[in-house]
Amino acid sequence: MEFYQRDRTLQPAGYTPIYKTSVARSPRQSLLSLRGSLSEITGPVFGQNELGPLDNDLIRNYAKDGDPIGERIIVHGRVLDENNRPVPNTLVEFWQANAGGRYRHKKDTYLAPIDPNFGGCGRALTDENGYYFFRTIKPGPYPWRNYVNSWRPAHIHFSVFGSGFAQRLITQMYFEGDPLIKECPIVHVVPDEDAINRLIAPIDLKGSVPLDTIAYKFDIVLRGRRSTLFENRLEGN
Amino acid sequence: MVQSLDYLKETASQTAGPYVHIGLIPNQAGFDIFENNFTNVLADENTRGERIIIEGRVVDGTGTPLRDALLEIWQANADGRYNHELDHQNSGKVDEDFRGWGRTGTDFDTAVYRFETIKPGVVSGRNGKDMAPHINFWIVARGINIGLNTRMYFADEQEANAADPVLNLIEQKTRRKTLIADRDDSGPIPVYRFDIILQGDGETVFFDI
Numbered sequence: 075m076e077f078y079q080r081d082r083t084l085q086p087a088g089y090t091p092i093y094k095t096s097v098a099r100s101p102r103q104s105l106l107s108l109r110g111s112l113s114e115i116t117g118p119v120f121g122q123n124e125l126g127p128l129d130n131d132l133i134r135n136y137a138k139d140g141d142p143i144g145e146r147i148i149v150h151g152r153v154l155d156e157n158n159r160p161v162p163n164t165l166v167e168f169w170q171a172n173a174g175g176r177y178r179h180k181k182d183t184y185l186a187p188i189d190p191n192f193g194g195c196g197r198a199l200t201d202e203n204g205y206y207f208f209r210t211i212k213p214g215p216y217p218w219r220n221y222v223n224s225w226r227p228a229h230i231h232f233s234v235f236g237s238g239f240a241q242r243l244i245t246q247m248y249f250e251g252d253p254l255i256k257e258c259p260i261v262h263v264v265p266d267e268d269a270i271n272r273l274i275a276p277i278d279l280k281g282s283v284p285l286d287t288i289a290y291k292f293d294i295v296l297r298g299r300r301s302t303l304f305e306n307r308l309e310g311n
Numbered sequence: 312m313v314q315s316l317d318y319l320k321e322t323a324s325q326t327a328g329p330y331v332h333i334g335l336i337p338n339q340a341g342f343d344i345f346e347n348n349f350t351n352v353l354a355d356e357n358t359r360g361e362r363i364i365i366e367g368r369v370v371d372g373t374g375t376p377l378r379d380a381l382l383e384i385w386q387a388n389a390d391g392r393y394n395h396e397l398d399h400q401n402s403g404k405v406d407e408d409f410r411g412w413g414r415t416g417t418d419f420d421t422a423v424y425r426f427e428t429i430k431p432g433v434v435s436g437r438n439g440k441d442m443a444p445h446i447n448f449w450i451v452a453r454g455i456n457i458g459l460n461t462r463m464y465f466a467d468e469q470e471a472n473a474a475d476p477v478l479n480l481i482e483q484k485t486r487r488k489t490l491i492a493d494r495d496d497s498g499p500i501p502v503y504r505f506d507i508i509l510q511g512d513g514e515t516v517f518f519d520i
Binding site: 075079080081082084085086087088090093095096097098099100101102103105106107108109110111112113114115116117118119124125126129135136154155156157158167168169177178179180181182193194195196197231233238239240242243244245246260261263264266268269270272273294295296297298 | 328
């Protein structure tokens with residue numbers, strides 16, 4: 075088994091001056107292309123026993139004396155690979171600002187209030203079909219220091235493992251219809267318009283709970299795999 | 312018109328942002344939420360192998376250490392086996408007390424990261440060529456658009472390093488040493504110091520894996 079080469083034309087470059095922080099933090103030398111070995115095709119395995127029962131419920135997993143403020147939403151979808159195969163039993167982690175656009179983080183000093191009932195993080199394991207879901211509050215947009223008047227669109231950060239270390243990915247999900255998406259330098263480090271659109275989750279009325287919680291659907295695609303006559307295992311995979 | 316190749320496309324990466332700790336290491340963000348936290352300690356008392364500490368910094372192009380980076384490591388056990396179903400090596404056995412994965416952040420004050428683990432064994436590489444003991448690193452942070460992959464090798468494995476097929480792919484020999492961590496035996500447990508230089512003089516070799 076090995077992974078398909080990552081298509082770098084769909085991925086952001088390291089050095090992207092429109093996103094100023096990348097300037098000093100991006101390597102200048104070329105990356106060394108490495109064909110996959112055991113070190114890349116293997117990766118950590120997680121189990122349901124490592125997750126708590128409320129880990130995928132951000133409405134409840136930090137609640138102290140009531141529900142968090144904001145729009146109640148469900149985010150759900152599948153983790154797939156480029157071959158359209160589900161990636162089962164993989165860890166998906168997510169974190170976000172609260173409805174006012176403030177993170178629960180000692181370094182966040184934005185003027186918006188901290189919500190005492192909202193932690194802003196959670197995690198889930200995909201099932202055998204690669205499906206995951208969680209419940210949360212829609213995050214608010216917030217200002218940041220790129221240009222003086224830069225605003226992040228509402229977004230949720232995602233971290234996904236996949237089946238091998240080479241599939242490891244961190245990305246962000248945006249919300250359909252948000253006018254700030256087209257203004258955001260971090261969004262626009264992605265060089266391909268279709269690739270940007272794939273980061274925008276459509277509203278999903280069929281997945282919504284009537285009179286309760288509106289849903290957004292977000293599928294995540296990791297690198298595809300090909301079976302090969304790898305090493306001494308001639309029967310393939 | 313030719314048929315379309317029916318492949319999906321990999322989701323685009325985005326920066327982990329300045330607050331990656333909230334989701335992945337909430338203790339460092341300043342709050343406790345999960346019953347089970349992932350940590351920088353990979354080995355327990357039952358794990359086989361030599362105990363080691365890995366310490367270092369992640370330094371940007373201005374020479375300033377990052378205080379907000381998140382690092383993960385993935386490694387084989389003392390026998391050189393990965394705890395994963397795709398590892399079919401005949402040598403050695405899986406260590407049930409060693410997953411081989413850890414996560415931490417650089418410290419907000421000191422900018423130093425630290426892992427407590429064991430020294431891995433030799434792993435079989437492509438075409439049956441052994442790879443010297445190494446630890447796989449993955450680094451994300453604000454300003455890093457897509458996670459950076461690299462490897463740490465061990466300075467006291469000079470012979471194995473000289474034959475390592477990956478180190479030997481690095482055309483500029485002087486750059487090979489950016490992947491080799493020095494060993495310090497002055498404390499109770501050996502410490503390997505591994506600084507990751509993102510840009511400029513001594514820039515670490517990163518991989519497109």
